[in-house]
Amino acid sequence: MQFSIPEHIHLTEIEGRWVLLDCLTNRFFAINKTGAEFLEQVNLCGEVELAIQYISKTYEIPFERAKYDMKHFVRSLSERELVFEI
Numbered sequence: 001m002q003f004s005i006p007e008h009i010h011l012t013e014i015e016g017r018w019v020l021l022d023c024l025t026n027r028f029f030a031i032n033k034t035g036a037e038f039l040e041q042v043n044l045c046g047e048v049e050l051a052i053q054y055i056s057k058t059y060e061i062p063f064e065r066a067k068y069d070m071k072h073f074v075r076s077l078s079e080r081e082l083v084f085e086i
Contacts (some may be wrong), residue, residue, distance in 0.1 A: 001048055001070075001085070002085070002086040003077075005082075005083050006083075006084065008022060008023045009022055011036060013036070017030060018031050018033060019031065020039075029077075029082055034055060034059065037054070037055065038055055038070055048070075052066050052067050052070055
């Protein structure tokens with residue numbers, strides 16, 4: 001699973017809640033803390049697998065479960081054109 005986040009999509013925290021803001025359409029999409037941490041880790045390390053390992057260790061869940069959940073998370077973002085699957 002590989003994806004890219006368009007330059008016009010920004011991850012931001014507003015009053016303790018995480019959102020993805022589409023600066024072209026002025027739409028926003030609320031995400032949970034885990035989703036925000038995953039996207040931040042992908043941005044930091046540039047590797048989806050390392051970001052999944054981070055989520056797996058942080059939340060003490062099996063790697064395959066984290067991978068499954070993050071794959072569905074990315075797919076839901078892709079359907080909303082907030083990320084592009086490569």
